[in-house]
Amino acid sequence: MSNYEPELMDLLRQALDQPLPDLKADTDLIDELSLESIQVMDFIAEVEDHYDIIIEVDRLATVRTITDMSALVAEIM
Amino acid sequence: MSLLSKFEAIAKTRAELGEADPSKVVIEKILSPTEAMISGRHTILAGTNNYLGLTFDPECIRAGQEALAEAGTGTTGSRMANGNYAGHLALEQELADYYGYPHAMVFSTGYSANLGTMLALLGPEDAVLLDADAHASLYDGAAMSPASVYRFKHNDPESLDKRLTRLKEKASQALVVIEGIYSVIGDRAPLAEFVEVKNRHGALLLVDEAHSLGVLGATGRGLVEEAGMLDEVDFVVGTFSKSLASTGGFCVSRHEELALFRYASRPYVFTASPCPSVIATTRCALRQLRAHPELKDRLWHNAERLYAALKGRNLPIGPEMSTVVAVMVDEKSRAVSAWHKLLQSGVYCNLMLPPSAPGGGCLLRFSMSAAHSDEQIDQIVAAVAKLDL
16 A cells, blocks of 8 residues: 555545545445546545645546555656 | 447446437427427427527528528538638628627637637647536547646636646646636636636636627626626637527637637638538627627526526525526436426426536536526426426
8 A cells, every 4th residue: 555545545535525434445436436527536636735736637547546546646746 | 348338338328218318309390499399298498508599580590591592501611621701701700899809710610619729729738727617628629639638626716726836837838728607507707816817827718608608798798708808818719509599619819829720720620611501690690699788688687587486496506696507406316307307397408417517416407598488487497396306
């Protein structure tokens, strides 16, 4: 587990205002959590503001899990 | 898996909708700007974006008929290959004059106006920042361009400011893209704040006025006029298919370089130009828009009547009184059922399901027209009040 995963899971819970007890780093946000793509985009906006980064929209096509997101944040940071 | 496998999911979704499928609606006969026969039933049209109700304007119809007789049914090709018709140039001049800008550019659809403008403008070293709720045509224009694409929170100038700051020196090569009125829940952009942010960073601003042309501003020029920002905004794009009751789109700009966009815009170069009758009805509708400000007043009277009545019944509607009124429904099956019941009771509106609706929810969207009568609006409200929302 990379450094960003616990923080990203908390950010997702905050963004959705849900406890998400079954959320794991490899949970598929769309297939398993049934998030709409627009909810994932809103989550990513929170991630950008939290880490003071900016993420290109086309990079998001590869983000399906918290692990994916963590890797992307690590690359940009 | 094959190339065609992806259509299984689409087929499943359509099958689940059954008869309650907006894509299966057939307008058997159009009776007026606000009435049609659908499934043999007299139906009030409250989802057509016919804001000024000009689709049956006698002068526009006559202008179109004369153009058909004089110039034929089509142009058979692109203006770059087959030449300009005088009407194309006249419409561009009239649009430029209307906005007080040096240039206008006419496209064959509103969708291609957004694509064509953005693809001409954006290069590989540039950035484009989209409002999160921007229309699909703006996302597509950004995605098809070689520029880096970013997204900021809807109607949030601070979110834009943060992202432009993070772009550092690249912010001066950024295009910011917003809409005048957002089509989903009818809210409008805080334009003056966005202008302040983009000016501070040296970025350019494009405003899509598809749903605000003829709707906002003292002379109908949209949010840019209402907010007093005609001299600050860089590009205004719009469509002919809503207030101007035709098809096509345009871009106008205070920048002289717009005159050169047509040589760098593939959606312009490689599309057949608008046919003469479409240009003629559009020009006439623009004249009608300018000559009859009472149409806009009537439109807002109708919007206020619908919004107040729905709000008075404590229905979950959008936050801002607008010519587009959205009724939120939290569950897809209830939204589909409500939309179908409305249609069966003689009211046509738009059903919006995720991801089209914000926040992952669903909504019923009503668009008002200057041509709606008070009685029709009361019938719409009565039909909505009977729903289980």
